[in-house]
Amino acid sequence: MHAAPLVALVGNPNAGKSALFNALTGARQKVGNYPGVTVERHSGRLVLDDGRPVELIDLPGAYSLEPSSPDERVTRDVVTGASSLERLPDALVVVVDAANLDNHLRFTLQLIALGLPVVVALNMVDLAERDGLTLDAAVLERELGVPVIPTVAVRRRGIDALRGAIADLVGGGAKPRAPDVSAGTQDDIVQLQRRARRIATAATVSETAGRRWAHMLDTVALHPIVGPLLLVTILFVMFQAVFTWAAVPADAIDAGFAALQDVIKSAMPDGFVRSLLTDGLIAGVGAVIVFLPQILILFLFILILESSGYMVRAAFLMDRLMATVGLSGRAFIPLLSSFACAVPGIMATRVIEDEKDRLTTILIAPLMTCSARWPVYTLIIGAMIPNTQLAPFIRLQGVVMFGLLVTGIAGAYFAALALRRTVTKGASSGFMMEMPKYQVPLLRDVVLGLWQRAVIFLKRAGTIIAATTVILWLLLSFPKPPEGSGVSPVDYSIGGRIGHGIEYVVKPIGFNRDIALALLPAMAAREVAVSAIGTVYAIDDKDGGGTDRITDQIRGRWTLPTALAFLMWFVFAPQCISTIAVTRRETNGWKWPLFMVGYLFAAAYIMAGITYWLAVFAGL
Ligand SMILES: Nc1nc2c(ncn2[C@@H]2O[C@H](COP(=O)(O)OP(=O)(O)OP(=O)(O)O)[C@@H](O)[C@H]2O)c(=O)[nH]1
Ligand SMILES: [Mg+2]
Numbered sequence: 001m002h003a004a005p006l007v008a009l010v011g012n013p014n015a016g017k018s019a020l021f022n023a024l025t026g027a028r029q030k031v032g033n034y035p036g037v038t039v040e041r042h043s044g045r046l047v048l049d050d051g052r053p054v055e056l057i058d059l060p061g062a063y064s065l066e067p068s069s070p071d072e073r074v075t076r077d078v079v080t081g082a083s084s085l086e087r088l089p090d091a092l093v094v095v096v097d098a099a100n101l102d103n104h105l106r107f108t109l110q111l112i113a114l115g116l117p118v119v120v121a122l123n124m125v126d127l128a129e130r131d132g133l134t135l136d137a138a139v140l141e142r143e144l145g146v147p148v149i150p151t152v153a154v155r156r157r158g159i160d161a162l163r164g165a166i167a168d169l170v171g172g173g174a175k176p177r178a179p180d181v182s183a184g185t186q187d188d189i190v191q192l193q194r195r196a197r198r199i200a201t202a203a204t205v206s207e208t209a210g211r212r213w214a215h216m217l218d219t220v221a222l223h224p225i226v227g228p229l230l231l232v233t234i235l236f237v238m239f240q241a242v243f244t245w246a247a248v249p250a251d252a253i254d255a256g257f258a259a260l261q262d263v264i265k266s267a268m269p270d271g272f273v274r275s276l277l278t279d280g281l282i283a284g285v286g287a288v289i290v291f292l293p294q295i296l297i298l299f300l301f302i303l304i305l306e307s308s309g310y311m312v313r314a315a316f317l318m319d320r321l322m323a324t325v326g327l328s329g330r331a332f333i334p335l336l337s338s339f340a341c342a343v344p345g346i347m348a349t350r351v352i353e354d355e356k357d358r359l360t361t362i363l364i365a366p367l368m369t370c371s372a373r374w375p376v377y378t379l380i381i382g383a384m385i386p387n388t389q390l391a392p393f394i395r396l397q398g399v400v401m402f403g404l405l406v407t408g409i410a411g412a413y414f415a416a417l418a419l420r421r422t423v424t425k426g427a428s429s430g431f432m433m434e435m436p437k438y439q440v441p442l443l444r445d446v447v448l449g450l451w452q453r454a455v456i457f458l459k460r461a462g463t464i465i466a467a468t469t470v471i472l473w474l475l476l477s478f479p480k481p482p483e484g485s486g487v488s489p490v491d492y493s494i495g496g497r498i499g500h501g502i503e504y505v506v507k508p509i510g511f512n513r514d515i516a517l518a519l520l521p522a523m524a525a526r527e528v529a530v531s532a533i534g535t536v537y538a539i540d541d542k543d544g545g546g547t548d549r550i551t552d553q554i555r556g557r558w559t560l561p562t563a564l565a566f567l568m569w570f571v572f573a574p575q576c577i578s579t580i581a582v583t584r585r586e587t588n589g590w591k592w593p594l595f596m597v598g599y600l601f602a603a604a605y606i607m608a609g610i611t612y613w614l615a616v617f618a619g620l
Contacts, residue, residue: 004045005055005090005091006090007046007056007089007090007093008057010075011062012096012103015095015096015123016151017095019154020121020123020151020153020159021044022153023159024056024162039071041086042057043056043057048166049167050167052167052170057078059074059079060072064106064189068328068330068353079111091169093118093120093121093162094108094111094119097127098122098124098133098135099124099128102199102201103196105195108120109192109195109196113180115180117170119148119166120147121158122140122149123151123153125151125152131208131211133208133211134205135150136205149165188319189319189320190316190317218313221313227317231317235402235405239402240394241297241301242297242374249293253293254290257286258286261286264277265278280469280470280472280473280474283469283535283537283538284465284528284531287379287530288375288461288465288527288531291378292458295374298371299450300446302340303449303450307442308438308440309438312436315333319332325416326417327420331352333348334348335364335365338370339369340371340453341370343578343582346365346579346586347586349361349586356420356424356425359424359587359592362586362592362596363415367415368409369571370576371457373570375526376527376529376567377404379550379554380567381397383554384555404567407568411571423595460527464524465527468528469528469531471521472521472532475494476489476495476539479493479494480492489540499513499517500516502520508609510559510561510612511569514536515566517536518533525578526570537550537554560615561611561612561615561620562612564615565611568604568607568610571604572601572604572607573601574596574601574604581593583596
């Protein structure tokens with residue numbers, strides 16, 4: 001006896017496959033399990049109008065033929081004939097959500113390319129109509145080259161027509177030819193998206209103005225040349241803005257802290273408490289708080305990009321680049337949030353199902369320029385790099401900042417490349433995401449987001465940073481050199497001696513004693529490097545005026561090669577206890593955080609050394 005033809009329902013999650021399955025099979029369904037995979041196997045019997053039976057299976061929802069989860073793998077294996085648990089279907093019913101056509105057509109195009117007989121169930125047309133969207137199934141049929149049946153699974157609309165179409169597909173009794181897997185996976189995601197969008201647009205009879213706008217924006221945002229250019233431009237503008245807009249409020253905050261120092265200095269007698277307050281707390285914490293305006297401007301951009309719906313487009317654009325290092329486009333979102341802070345970034349890697357993918361993303365996340373590095377970069381760049389106007393709207397300081405950010409990304413790129421070939425070797429997984437709607441960001445959300453960031457930043461300044469600053473101040477202030485000995489108080493102190501010890505290690509890469517002193521407390525939080533340098537110079541202030549700004553001190557004491565090496569160090573060095581802690585938690589052990597710290601320190605040392613010596617030989 002011949003086995004009944006096997007027909008599989010496939011499509012994106014939530015397209016209505018199970019609803020159609022129930023509508024087609026009625027109560028005659030069996031639920032089992034795919035052994036070895038915790039995915040249910042739903043199969044049922046469908047009787048065609050001519051009485052022939054068909055076995056129908058309901059496959060797990062998937063976004064593409066490149067699986068990124070076990071259920072997606074089941075689906076891929078079944079439709080490509082690679083499953084050992086299920087025979088190759090004789091035909092596919094591809095279920096798409098009419099209201100979400102371009103998203104769902106991506107997978108449809110991949111499935112059609114496999115070459116199995118296909119009928120498309122254009123499901124949820126009721127919801128599309130409610131949204132003011134009218135689709136022409138005939139145009140869709142012509143564009144896709146397969147029959148398209150409009151359905152409303154939950155109202156059983158179109159079910160008879162669908163059954164008829166299935167009967168036509170399995171009528172011949174000929175065995176389907178083996179699926180052409182390469183044809184289904186050859187297009188990259190941006191190309192697929194553009195084809196899907198073009199077909200969806202062609203099939204759209206009428207739609208609301210909002211949807212039309214979104215389509216127009218996407219032709220630009222996802223264009224193969226214009227899209228990446230737009231992304232780079234947005235990032236570049238963001239960095240220029242951080243520098244130019246922040247100048248005025250930053251200067252005001254700086255002046256405020258200087259005035260506060262003066263008030264305390266004139267109101268209190270010279271002594272322990274006054275020095276602790278002015279040289280320790282105010283110099284240290286003030287040096288960090290000055291960067292609040294810049295960090296808020298950075299977050300303003302990130303919040304707007306996120307809430308406008310552009311971020312996911314950027315992830316799509318990045319997918320091909322990410323694939324070259326064996327990561328999926330999914331990794332883009334955690335990596336992008338790592339520009340704010342690696343801690344939420346590393347937690348966000350939970351969206352990546354593949355363990356190796358996820359681990360690689362965690363290991364490279366600290367190379368994204370987190371906002372704690374901004375104060376360090378800005379301070380050194382502001383002090384040592386002239387703000388020459390290179391072209392209209394382009395200044396040298398902004399370019400250097402952008403260069404540091406790009407260096408971090410390049411470092412992450414090569415690190416991922418190396419990791420994926422060695423410690424996190426494995427097949428790379430695919431990437432598909434729903435494209436969210438474009439929206440005008442709500443002012444309320446943006447303001448709230450900025451407020452939260454400001455509170456977190458100020459809390460850090462008031463706790464970790466204040467505490468490490470005070471400890472550093474104590475270490476640098478005691479013991480006091482004997483009266484009239486002429487020794488610098490910093491050199492004589494315990495802290496100074498520790499600094500000299502570290503200096504031995506970092507001297508070959510051009511670091512001076514002040515940097516060596518700043519490195520240790522900066523382990524607690526990177527910004528502390530800034531307050532630490534502030535504290536060192538406040539205590540070590542030779543003329544005793546105390547009003548010299550840190551930038552002037554740095555200008556007087558550092559060489560350009562040293563400054564560049566220091567910047568390079570901060571691009572790579574894993575200087576943040578919270579990141580190490582969250583890595584331990586997310587990887588369940590000490591192995592990976594230790595590995596991360598080791599490779600990042602090695603990279604920091606080597607890169608800073610190369611930078612220093614290149615700069616020295618270049619005569620900078
Ligand atoms: N209004 C409307 N709702 C539908 C239609 N088809 C399905 N739904 C609803 O859409 C939701 C998702 O349907 P499912 O059948 O579970 O989707 P699925 O494709 O099986 O999803 P996964 O199994 O997660 O991949 C359910 O709440 C259905 O009731 C339709 O044609 N019209
Ligand atoms: Mg289902």
